[in-house]
Amino acid sequence: MSETPAHRLPERDRPWMMRTYAGHSTAKASNELFRGNLAKGQTGLSIAFDLPTQTGYDPDHALAHGEVGKVGVPIPHKGEMHTLLDGIPLDDMNTSMTINATAAFLLSLYIVTAEDNGIDRAKLQGTTQNDIIKEFLARGTYAFPPGPSMRLIADMVAFTVTEVPKWNPINICSYHLQEAGATPVQEIAYAMSNAIAVLDAARERVPQEQMGTVFSRISFFVNAGVRFIEEHAKLRAMSILWEELGRERYGVMDPKHLRFRYGVQVNSLGLTEAQPENNVQRIVLEALAVTLGRNARARAVQLPAWNEALGLPRPWDQQWSLRIQQVLAYETDMLEYPDIFEGSVVMDGLVGEMLEGARAEMAIVAEHGGAVEAVPYMKAALVDSHRERWRRIEAGDQVVVGMNKFEETSPSPLVDEEGGIMTVDPAVEAQQRNAVQAWRAGRDQAAVDAALERLRAVALDESQNIMPASIEAARAGVTVGEWSQALRDAFGEYRGPTGVGEATAAEIGPDLEEVREEVARVGEALGRTVKILVGKPGLDGHSNGAEQIAVRARDVGMDVVYEGIRLTPQQIARSALDEGVHVIGLSILSGSHKELIPAVMEELKAAGVDVPVVVGGIIPEADVAPLKAVGVAGVYTPKDFDMNRIMRDIVGLVADRGGVPAPA
Amino acid sequence: MIETPSSTGRGAQLGARLRDRDLSAAPATLNLVESRTPADLRETADLLHELSPAKLGGEAPGHVIGVTGPPGAGKSTLLSALVRAWRERGRTVAVLAVDPSSKRSGGSLLGDRARIDFDPSDRGLFIRSTAAGERLGGLAPATRAAAQALAPAFDVVVIETVGVGQSETDVADVADTVAVIVQPGSGDALQFIKSGIMETPDVLVVTKADLGKIALSARRDLSAALRSLGARDTQVISVSSVPPPTGIDDLVDAFDAHRAALDLPVRRLAARRAAALADFAVEYGERGIRAVGGRRAALKLLGEQDPTLDVPALVATLEQKVPA
Numbered sequence: 001m002s003e004t005p006a007h008r009l010p011e012r013d014r015p016w017m018m019r020t021y022a023g024h025s026t027a028k029a030s031n032e033l034f035r036g037n038l039a040k041g042q043t044g045l046s047i048a049f050d051l052p053t054q055t056g057y058d059p060d061h062a063l064a065h066g067e068v069g070k071v072g073v074p075i076p077h078k079g080e081m082h083t084l085l086d087g088i089p090l091d092d093m094n095t096s097m098t099i100n101a102t103a104a105f106l107l108s109l110y111i112v113t114a115e116d117n118g119i120d121r122a123k124l125q126g127t128t129q130n131d132i133i134k135e136f137l138a139r140g141t142y143a144f145p146p147g148p149s150m151r152l153i154a155d156m157v158a159f160t161v162t163e164v165p166k167w168n169p170i171n172i173c174s175y176h177l178q179e180a181g182a183t184p185v186q187e188i189a190y191a192m193s194n195a196i197a198v199l200d201a202a203r204e205r206v207p208q209e210q211m212g213t214v215f216s217r218i219s220f221f222v223n224a225g226v227r228f229i230e231e232h233a234k235l236r237a238m239s240i241l242w243e244e245l246g247r248e249r250y251g252v253m254d255p256k257h258l259r260f261r262y263g264v265q266v267n268s269l270g271l272t273e274a275q276p277e278n279n280v281q282r283i284v285l286e287a288l289a290v291t292l293g294r295n296a297r298a299r300a301v302q303l304p305a306w307n308e309a310l311g312l313p314r315p316w317d318q319q320w321s322l323r324i325q326q327v328l329a330y331e332t333d334m335l336e337y338p339d340i341f342e343g344s345v346v347m348d349g350l351v352g353e354m355l356e357g358a359r360a361e362m363a364i365v366a367e368h369g370g371a372v373e374a375v376p377y378m379k380a381a382l383v384d385s386h387r388e389r390w391r392r393i394e395a396g397d398q399v400v401v402g403m404n405k406f407e408e409t410s411p412s413p414l415v416d417e418e419g420g421i422m423t424v425d426p427a428v429e430a431q432q433r434n435a436v437q438a439w440r441a442g443r444d445q446a447a448v449d450a451a452l453e454r455l456r457a458v459a460l461d462e463s464q465n466i467m468p469a470s471i472e473a474a475r476a477g478v479t480v481g482e483w484s485q486a487l488r489d490a491f492g493e494y495r496g497p498t499g500v501g502e503a504t505a506a507e508i509g510p511d512l513e514e515v516r517e518e519v520a521r522v523g524e525a526l527g528r529t530v531k532i533l534v535g536k537p538g539l540d541g542h543s544n545g546a547e548q549i550a551v552r553a554r555d556v557g558m559d560v561v562y563e564g565i566r567l568t569p570q571q572i573a574r575s576a577l578d579e580g581v582h583v584i585g586l587s588i589l590s591g592s593h594k595e596l597i598p599a600v601m602e603e604l605k606a607a608g609v610d611v612p613v614v615v616g617g618i619i620p621e622a623d624v625a626p627l628k629a630v631g632v633a634g635v636y637t638p639k640d641f642d643m644n645r646i647m648r649d650i651v652g653l654v655a656d657r658g659g660v661p662a663p664a
Numbered sequence: 665m666i667e668t669p670s671s672t673g674r675g676a677q678l679g680a681r682l683r684d685r686d687l688s689a690a691p692a693t694l695n696l697v698e699s700r701t702p703a704d705l706r707e708t709a710d711l712l713h714e715l716s717p718a719k720l721g722g723e724a725p726g727h728v729i730g731v732t733g734p735p736g737a738g739k740s741t742l743l744s745a746l747v748r749a750w751r752e753r754g755r756t757v758a759v760l761a762v763d764p765s766s767k768r769s770g771g772s773l774l775g776d777r778a779r780i781d782f783d784p785s786d787r788g789l790f791i792r793s794t795a796a797g798e799r800l801g802g803l804a805p806a807t808r809a810a811a812q813a814l815a816p817a818f819d820v821v822v823i824e825t826v827g828v829g830q831s832e833t834d835v836a837d838v839a840d841t842v843a844v845i846v847q848p849g850s851g852d853a854l855q856f857i858k859s860g861i862m863e864t865p866d867v868l869v870v871t872k873a874d875l876g877k878i879a880l881s882a883r884r885d886l887s888a889a890l891r892s893l894g895a896r897d898t899q900v901i902s903v904s905s906v907p908p909p910t911g912i913d914d915l916v917d918a919f920d921a922h923r924a925a926l927d928l929p930v931r932r933l934a935a936r937r938a939a940a941l942a943d944f945a946v947e948y949g950e951r952g953i954r955a956v957g958g959r960r961a962a963l964k965l966l967g968e969q970d971p972t973l974d975v976p977a978l979v980a981t982l983e984q985k986v987p988a
C-alpha cells in the first residue's frame with residue numbers, strides 16, 4: 001500500500017450540500033418547484049417563506065396586503081405544510097427554513113407533518129434560521145421584543161437537543177450583516193457576539209453536561225463578497241474564534257463539538273442592475289471564497305442568480321446558479337487536495353488582522369452588556385459602514401464594473417420583454433385569503449381555542465418551554481397568525497432601532513455642496529427647512545436604501561422623518577400630515593409596490609396631503625408607467641446610484657410645488 | 665426694504681379653530697408658526713392674538729409638560745407609554761418633539777417619532793417633530809409659539825427636548841410642569857442637581873426600571889440628593905416603558921398633582937414674558953437688548969404690561985424702545 005503524499009487526499013472529498021433558496025405563490029406551486037430542483041441535482045431544500053408567514057400574519061390580515069406569496073411561499077397552517085412537502089422524503093431530506101420570529105411554529109408544523117406521515121421527529125434533519133438579533137440589525141422580520149425572542153430561541157435549542165437531535169435549531173447569521181453593509185470584521189464580531197448571547201441564554205435551560213452537544217448544534221450562515229481572498233480569511237478567522245469560545249467560555253472539549261460549521265449564500269448586495277450578466281462572474285468568484293480552502297469549506301452553499309437586482313429569479317436562472325456549483329464541485333479538481341492555503345504567509349497575515357479587529361469589536365459589544373443590549377450600537381455601526389461603502393462607490397474609489405466604470409454596453413439579449421424575471425400572479429392573494437378562511441371554518445374550534453389558551457399560559461410562564469404547546473397548536477390546526485397573536489398579546493410588540501441618527505456626516509464634495517445650497521435656498525423661500533418623510537410601507541424589511549436616502553437627505557440639509565420599516569399606508573399618510581413635510585419618498589424592494597404605492601396615494605388624498613411623492617427600490621421597468629399614472633413624481637432603481645442627483649431632483653420637485661422660482 | 669405684509673386672516677382663522685378646540689387645525693398651525701417668512705410671521709402674531717388670555721377669557725386649559733433629559737434616556741419611549749395612558753383617560757394629546765440638528769449640514773434626522781406608537785386613525789393625538797435649530801437650550805424657535813397655540817385646544821401639550829445641565833431652563837420657561845428623565849447608572853443628573861447646575865425639576869423620572877437593581881438604587885440616590893437639598897416637593901418616579909410598562913399611571917398622577925397645586929396664571933405669565941424676551945433677542949440680538957437697557961430692564965418693562973397680552977404684543981412693547 002502506497003502512502004498518500006502530503007499534497008493529495010487519499011480520496012476525493014464529497015461535495016458540499018447544494019441548495020437553491022426557493023418558494024413563491026402557493027404551497028402547491030412551490031412543491032412542484034422543489035421537485036424540479038431536486039431532479040436537477042440539488043441535494044437539500046431551502047425554503048423561502050413569504051413575509052406574512054415570516055412576521056406572523058395570516059394571508060387575510062390587513063398587513064399581509066400585497067405581500068402574500070410574493071417573495072416566498074405562504075404556509076399559515078399544517079394543511080399547507082403537507083401540500084408543500086408532498087412526496088418529499090422527510091426522513092432523508094435536509095431542509096433549511098429561513099424562518100425566525102415564527103420559527104418555533106414553523107418547526108412545529110414541520111414536525112406534525114412528518115409525524116402525520118409516520119416519520120419519527122428524531123429522524124428530521126435541517127435548520128431553522130431562528131436568529132433574531134440579526135433580524136433587529138439587518139433583516140427586519142422580527143415580531144416580539146428582544147427578551148421574549150431570546151427565550152423562544154433558548155426554548156427551541158433546549159427542545160431540539162433531545163427531541164429532534166439532528167436538527168440545527170439556529171443558524172447564527174452573518175450573511176445579512178454583510179448585506180446591510182458590514183465590513184468583514186463587523187461580520188465576524190457581531191455574529192460571534194450574537195452566538196454568545198444565544199449560548200448564554202441556552203445555558204440557563206440545559207444542564208452543563210449537555211453544553212457540548214448544544215454547542216455542536218449551533219451552525220452559522222455566512223456571506224462571501226467578491227474580495228474573495230479576504231473573505232476566505234474571514235472564514236478561517238471565524239473557525240478559530242469559535243473553537244476558542246467553545247473551550248474557554250463553555251468548557252467544550254470534544255474536538256467534534258468544537259468544529260465551526262457553516263452554510264453560505266454568497267453576496268447579493270454587490271450584484272448590479274446595470275449589465276446584469278456581470279453578476280455571473282461575481283457569483284463564481286464569491287463561491288470560490290467558501291469552497292477553495294478545505295480547512296474552512298462550507299457545508300452547504302446556495303447562490304443568487306444573475307438577475308438578482310432585477311427581481312425574482314425564474315427556474316432557469318436558478319438552474320444556472322446550481323450549475324455553477326456543480327461545475328466547481330464535479331469538473332474542477334478542488335476537492336482532490338488538502339487545504340491549499342496552509343502555510344500561506346498572506347492567508348495567515350490576513351487571518352491575524354481579522355482576529356485582532358474582531359476581538360476589539362467584540363469587546364465593545366461586551367461593554368454594552370452583550371449583543372442584545374448592543375443592538376442599537378451595532379445597528380448604527382452597520383448603517384455607518386454602509387454609508388462609507390456607498391461613498392466609495394459614488395466617488396469611484398470602489399469600482400463596480402458596468403455601474404460606475406466601463407458603463408458602455410451593447411443591449412443585453414438576456415433581458416426580454418418580460419424583464420427577465422419571474423412575477424407572481426396577483427390573483428394568488430385573494431385565493432390564499434379565501435383558503436385560510438375556509439381552513440378556519442373547517443377546524444374543531446374547541447380544540448383550537450384550548451390550544452391557544454394553553455399557548456398563552458406557557459408564554460407567560462418563563463419556566464416552561466414553548467415547543468410542546470406550539471406542536472399541540474399546530475396539530476389542532478392553529479394558524480401562524482393566531483399563534484403569533486397569542487404571543488404578541490403575552491410579550492408585547494417592538495420596533496427595532498433605525499440606526500440612522502448616529503451616522504457620520506458625509507464629506508463635502510462639490511456635488512453635495514451644490515445640492516446643499518439649493519436646499520437652503522428653497523427652504524428660505526418656503527419659510528421652513530425642506531422637510532422629507534422617508535417611508536417604508538408594508539412588511540418589507542429592506543431598509544438599506546431608505547436609510548442611506550434618509551442620511552443623505554440630512555446631509556444635504558433637509559429635516560428628515562424616518563420611522564423605520566413596516567408601516568401601513570395609513571400610518572405614512574398620518575405622519576406626513578402631522579409632520580407637515582414638503583415631499584415624501586417611499587422605498588419598496590419586496591415587490592409589493594403595485595399594491596402598496598397606490599394605497600399610500602389614496603390615504604394621502606384622504607388625509608388632504610398634497611405633496612410630491614417619489615418611489616425607489618426594485619421597480620421593474622414595466623411598472624414605472626402605472627406608478628406615474630397614480631401620481632408618483634419619480635421612480636429610482638439601483639442603477640441610480642448617485643444619491644446627490646436624486647436629492648437634486650427631490651429639491652427641484654419641492655421648489656416646483658412650492659412655487660419657488662429657479663435660481664437666477 | 666420688505667413691506668410688512670397685511671394679514672390675510674389665515675392666522676386668525678386657525679386661532680379661532682383652535683379656540684373651538686378643533687384639533688384638525690394642528691398641522692396647519694405648526695406649518696405656520698415654524699415659518700420664518702415675513703408674511704407668516706405676521707399671521708403667527710394674529711394667531712397668537714386670537715389665543716391670548718384676553719381672548720380666551722383666562723389661561724389656556726391645556727397642561728403644558730416639558731420632558732427633558734440626556735440623549736437616549738428613554739424620553740420618547742416613555743412618551744409612547746404616557747400617550748397611551750392619557751388617551752385611555754380620554755385626554756387629547758399634542759407631542760412636540762425637538763431633536764438636535766446636525767451642525768454641519770443644517771439638516772436633521774428627527775428620530776423621536778419612530779419611538780412613539782400611534783394609531784393613525786386617532787384624531788385626539790398629534791405628533792410633530794422639529795429640529796432644534798441653532799439656538800442653545802434645546803428648544804426649536806417655533807416651539808414656544810406652538811405650545812401656546814395648542815394649549816387652548818389639547819388637554820395635554822408635551823414637549824420633548826434633549827437637555828443636560830443648564831439647557832433645560834428654556835423648556836422650564838414654557839412648561840407648566842417640567843420632568844427630567846434620567847436612566848439608571850447615569851450619575852450626571854445627580855451631579856448636576858448637587859452642584860446646582862440643574863434647577864430641581866417638578867418631577868424626576870428614572871427610566872428602564874425593568875433593568876432591576878441598578879434602577880432601584882438610582883432612584884434611591886436621587887431621592888436622597890433631593891432631600892438633602894430640601895427639595896421635598898420633587899417626586900422621584902421610577903418607570904419602565906417597555907412591555908409590560910410600569911409606573912406610568914403614577915407618573916400621570918404626579919403630573920396632575922403638580923398642575924393642581926400650581927398657580928397657573930403666575931407661571932404662564934412668566935412664560936409669556938420669557939418668550940417675548942427670547943423672541944426679541946432672536947430678532948434684534950444683543951444690540952437690541954442693550955437698546956432696551958439690558959435684560960433686567962426688559963423684564964421689568966414686560967412686567968408692567970397687561971397680564972393678558974399675547975407674546976407678539978409683548979414683543980411689540982419692547983420693539984417700541986428700539987430706535988428706528
Ligand code: B12
Nearest residue numbers: 268308309311541542543544545585587590591616617640
Ligand atoms: C441587501 C438585500 C437584502 C438584505 C437587506 C438588508 C437591509 N437591511 O436592507 C437582506 C439579506 C436582509 C435581504 C433579505 C431578503 N430579501 Co433581499 N435583497 C437585497 C439586495 C441584494 C440589495 C438591496 C440593497 O440593499 N441595495 C443597496 C441599497 C442602497 O440600494 P436600493 O435599496 O436599491 O436603493 C437604491 C435605489 O433603489 C433607490 N431607492 C431605494 N429606496 C429609495 C427611496 C427613495 C425615497 C428614493 C428617492 C430612492 C430609493 O435609491 C438607492 C440608490 O441607488 C436585493 C437585490 C439587489 N441587488 O438589488 C435583494 C432583493 C431586494 N431581496 C429580495 C428578497 C426576496 C428578500 C427576502 C424577502 C427573501 C425571503 N423570502 O426571505 C428577504 C427578506 C427581507 C425582508 N424582511 O423583507 C428580492 C426581492 C424580489 C422582488 N422585489 O420581487 C431581491 C430583489 C433579490 C431577488 N432578486 O430575489 N435582502
Ligand SMILES: Nc1nc2c(ncn2[C@@H]2O[C@H](COP(=O)(O)OP(=O)(O)OP(=O)(O)O)[C@@H](O)[C@H]2O)c(=O)[nH]1
Nearest residue numbers: 734735736737738739740741779871872904905906
Ligand atoms: N430596557 C428598557 N429600555 C428602554 C426603556 N425606555 C427606553 N429604552 C431604550 O432606550 C433607548 C433610547 O430610548 P429613546 O426613547 O429613544 O430615548 P430618548 O431619550 O428619547 O432619546 P433621544 O431622543 O435620542 O435623546 C432605546 O433603545 C429604547 O428601546 C425602558 O423602560 N426599558
Ligand SMILES: [Mg+2]
Nearest residue numbers: 739740775776
Ligand atoms: Mg427621543
